[in-house]
Amino acid sequence: MNDDLVIARLRSALDEVAVTDARPAAADPRPTGHHDVVEAPVIDLHTAATGRRSARAWLGVAAATAVLVGAGGWALTQRSAPAATGESTTVVPTTMPSVTGVATLPWFELRLPDAVPGEVSETSTDPEANGFTQSWLVRGLGDDASSLGVLSIDVRYDAGGLPPDPAAYTELPAPQGTAWLNDDPTGTGSPALVWRRDDGTVWWVEQVGLLDPAEGGGPAFADYVFAIERGTFNDLLNNPDEQSEWIGAAPANERVSRNQDYTVGDAAAGVVLGVTSTQLLRALEGTTGITEISVAGNRAWKGTRPNGEVTVVWLVDSEWRGLLRISSLLADRVDEIVAAVTPVAANVGEPAPVRTTVVPVTDPLTPPESTTGPTENSVRTDFPDLSIVSARIAPGPIEVAPAPPVDALGQVWRVQSDRLDGLLLVGVDDAVTDEEDLAEQGWRTITALEGVTEGTAWLAVGRGDDPASDQTAIVWARPEGVTWGFGWAGPSDSSTDEWIDLVLSATPGSGVPVVIADERATVLSVVAPPTTIVSRTFTGVDGGSAVLTLTDSATQLSGLILAESVTEIEVDGRTGWRVDDTSLGWVRVYWDAGDGWFAELTFDQGLAELADELITTNLVRLDG
Amino acid sequence: MHRITLMPGAVTVTPTDFDTFYRANRDAAVRWAVALVGDRAVAEELAHDALAAVGPRLAELDNPVGYLRRSVVNRGTSWLRSHAREQRRIHRATAGQPTTYSAETHEMLSALASLPHKQRAAVALRYWDDWTDEQIAEALGCAPASVRVLVHRALATLKKEISR
Numbered sequence: 001m002n003d004d005l006v007i008a009r010l011r012s013a014l015d016e017v018a019v020t021d022a023r024p025a026a027a028d029p030r031p032t033g034h035h036d037v038v039e040a041p042v043i044d045l046h047t048a049a050t051g052r053r054s055a056r057a058w059l060g061v062a063a064a065t066a067v068l069v070g071a072g073g074w075a076l077t078q079r080s081a082p083a084a085t086g087e088s089t090t091v092v093p094t095t096m097p098s099v100t101g102v103a104t105l106p107w108f109e110l111r112l113p114d115a116v117p118g119e120v121s122e123t124s125t126d127p128e129a130n131g132f133t134q135s136w137l138v139r140g141l142g143d144d145a146s147s148l149g150v151l152s153i154d155v156r157y158d159a160g161g162l163p164p165d166p167a168a169y170t171e172l173p174a175p176q177g178t179a180w181l182n183d184d185p186t187g188t189g190s191p192a193l194v195w196r197r198d199d200g201t202v203w204w205v206e207q208v209g210l211l212d213p214a215e216g217g218g219p220a221f222a223d224y225v226f227a228i229e230r231g232t233f234n235d236l237l238n239n240p241d242e243q244s245e246w247i248g249a250a251p252a253n254e255r256v257s258r259n260q261d262y263t264v265g266d267a268a269a270g271v272v273l274g275v276t277s278t279q280l281l282r283a284l285e286g287t288t289g290i291t292e293i294s295v296a297g298n299r300a301w302k303g304t305r306p307n308g309e310v311t312v313v314w315l316v317d318s319e320w321r322g323l324l325r326i327s328s329l330l331a332d333r334v335d336e337i338v339a340a341v342t343p344v345a346a347n348v349g350e351p352a353p354v355r356t357t358v359v360p361v362t363d364p365l366t367p368p369e370s371t372t373g374p375t376e377n378s379v380r381t382d383f384p385d386l387s388i389v390s391a392r393i394a395p396g397p398i399e400v401a402p403a404p405p406v407d408a409l410g411q412v413w414r415v416q417s418d419r420l421d422g423l424l425l426v427g428v429d430d431a432v433t434d435e436e437d438l439a440e441q442g443w444r445t446i447t448a449l450e451g452v453t454e455g456t457a458w459l460a461v462g463r464g465d466d467p468a469s470d471q472t473a474i475v476w477a478r479p480e481g482v483t484w485g486f487g488w489a490g491p492s493d494s495s496t497d498e499w500i501d502l503v504l505s506a507t508p509g510s511g512v513p514v515v516i517a518d519e520r521a522t523v524l525s526v527v528a529p530p531t532t533i534v535s536r537t538f539t540g541v542d543g544g545s546a547v548l549t550l551t552d553s554a555t556q557l558s559g560l561i562l563a564e565s566v567t568e569i570e571v572d573g574r575t576g577w578r579v580d581d582t583s584l585g586w587v588r589v590y591w592d593a594g595d596g597w598f599a600e601l602t603f604d605q606g607l608a609e610l611a612d613e614l615i616t617t618n619l620v621r622l623d624g
Numbered sequence: 625m626h627r628i629t630l631m632p633g634a635v636t637v638t639p640t641d642f643d644t645f646y647r648a649n650r651d652a653a654v655r656w657a658v659a660l661v662g663d664r665a666v667a668e669e670l671a672h673d674a675l676a677a678v679g680p681r682l683a684e685l686d687n688p689v690g691y692l693r694r695s696v697v698n699r700g701t702s703w704l705r706s707h708a709r710e711q712r713r714i715h716r717a718t719a720g721q722p723t724t725y726s727a728e729t730h731e732m733l734s735a736l737a738s739l740p741h742k743q744r745a746a747v748a749l750r751y752w753d754d755w756t757d758e759q760i761a762e763a764l765g766c767a768p769a770s771v772r773v774l775v776h777r778a779l780a781t782l783k784k785e786i787s788r
Contacts, residue, residue, distance in 0.1 A: 003783070007779075012728065012732075013736075016725055017664055018655060018664060543685075
């Protein structure tokens with residue numbers, strides 16, 4: 001197969017994906033509680049993960065320290081196969097819930113002596129949201145000053161559904177555009193306003209949760225909405241006033257909800273407990289008498305539906321809401337049930353049983369990892385609190401995420417001598433490579449090194465499209481059945497005899513992968529698989545941005561490898577390495593931030609000129 | 625996901641400006657994201673987020689489309705990183721089941737999924753969406769020469785995987 005054919009296949013495949021949603025969309029974005037079972041997004045992207053990729057293929061990444069595929073991209077030992085080993089799909093449902101887009105799913109269980117857990121179901125609705133939903137809590141909207149409601153505004157970019165049903169909506173004067181009001185909330189229980197504005201957007205506004213839904217559904221509600229100013233950000237509106245509290249924004253349609261049914265006592269109808277990524281309004285829709293309570297230590301709201309069912313929603317994090325529905329048959333036990341909601345560890349990556357599967361649900365809430373140690377989603381929170389403090393810089397939110405599943409094994413040394421100045425990195429592969437492997441991986445010049453008494457070592461040069469972009473590595477097939485791939489980053493040249501001699505002095509370590517007993521080399525870090533990535537964007541008020549990334553692994557230093565030139569600087573009171581990317585006009589700085597954390601700070605061209613000043617003067621540790 | 629932050633000091637963008645930008649670039653942004661993640665539904669969410677990120681900066685950006693490219697690529701890469709294992713599990717569990725895609729597409733998506741993120745982005749954006757080396761380099765944060773290396777390696781791997 002030649003390149004042209006591969007490219008044609010690639011184009012054809014992506015063309016097909018572009019026009020096909022693998023997940024059958026639930027046509028109507030109904031409120032949470034409709035338990036649709038969706039077909040699997042059967043893409044089978046990687047049946048090869050269980051071993052089709054050979055160790056040799058892996059070596060293409062690991063060995064040679066080419067180890068590193070680009071700035072910020074670590075591939076010291078980026079294996080695909082180990083992810084499959086040792087894992088069994090003990091539950092293989094005939095259909096899978098659509099969990100695409102879900103990274104970490106919070107989960108709760110109902111701890112009551114007479115609560116019996118049932119099946120887990122998942123709802124996924126068409127994510128093709130053409131707009132955003134925003135929710136506010138509003139106090140005193142309407143005649144009752146103590147009322148508490150939720151105001152939701154969908155900002156949409158099309159006029160679908162307009163004009164609304166004239167049987168329910170009445171056109172009324174608006175300060176701009178055209179507006180229709182449904183002030184007789186029979187059926188939905190929610191006063192609603194539709195406002196086609198002169199700016200081309202259409203606002204669908206709903207108000208729920210008043211003690212008496214009829215109150216506030218008239219002109220006062222409309223006037224309140226008309227007074228809201230549109231924000232500078234297209235999809236966000238300015239907080240209307242002091243009565244209101246902004247709760248969140250999300251794409252207009254709900255995305256994923258996962259729920260578990262419980263039977264409680266002898267009640268014929270029971271409890272539904274789960275989580276949803278939908279907005280607050282959607283979950284509380286149709287309820288009245290909303291009051292604020294606490295669930296598992298989280299801020300929560302409780303409302304009652306016309307049929308007596310109680311709905312409780314709580315804010316789990318910025319993305320997820322907890323959801324509890326209690327049948328009217330259990331009305332006398334609502335407080336007890338609410339108090340029994342308990343957070344548990346869960347891992348969305350496990351196949352989840354769904355309503356139609358014949359596999360009984362045994363314990364979907366506590367996957368094995370949670371009982372044997374940290375789950376893959378565990379993240380560290382003890383990262384250094386580094387920030388750029390300047391009137392010219394607006395810091396963004398700190399985002400903490402699990403690190404990608406990389407099996408990293410290697411080491412980093414700081415090397416200093418008269419002729420050597422830089423970082424020596426090694427990646428360890430658990431298979432032996434040979435010259436054929438290296439050629440396959442794109443190394444054009446492979447020279448066996450003489451004087452190697454244990455195994456075979458090669459100086460490998462190549463992998464670039466031209467000599468200027470070539471990399472240099474020493475690949476050493478060891479008699480212990482492993483291969484070491486050494487790379488270099490630093491101000492001095494890597495292809496010197498001194499560097500080669502230093503590398504060839506390495507021996508297998510005990511407790512560490514590799515030992516270099518040489519005073520020129522100081523171990524900077526033993527590379528461990530990262531667990532956590534912390535990132536924060538700093539935006540220059542006059543333009544440009546900088547991104548600070550912290551990882552609890554020396555993998556962070558990989559960005560140095562492809563740098564054309566590296567200079568040593570002081571950053572954060574420590575030794576760091578600066579890379580000037582002349583082609584992009586960017587500046588990158590790397591350093592060991594201490595306590596197992598490694599940092600990368602990248603200034604784009606808009607802030608690159610200020611990099612020196614910001615690093616020297618404005619980069620501070622807020623945690624001392 | 626969908627963490628939306630109003631940035632102090634952000635330049636005011638008139639709604640009309642952004643509406644125009646949004647309408648003009650939404651489809652392209654979705655397409656770029658499809659190239660990265662191979663899933664239209666996810667791509668639409670990523671594209672939405674990326675477009676939202678452009679909003680507050682639109683007036684100050686010399687090249688808002690370039691910024692959007694970077695934003696889509698960054699979000700796609702982040703998504704792939706955080707969902708790689710989850711995706712593998714799903715795909716293992718559903719292997720062999722009927723797919724909405726043709727067999728050839730199915731096979732190519734599998735091969736694409738075996739690539740490192742940057743290789744996948746480089747080859748898909750180059751050959752499916754005709755980005756230049758410079759555009760890819762800017763979005764990936766590497767040199768154009770590195771892009772050529774990434775594309776070269778990606779094609780070699782795809783060829784190998786497809787030929788099995």
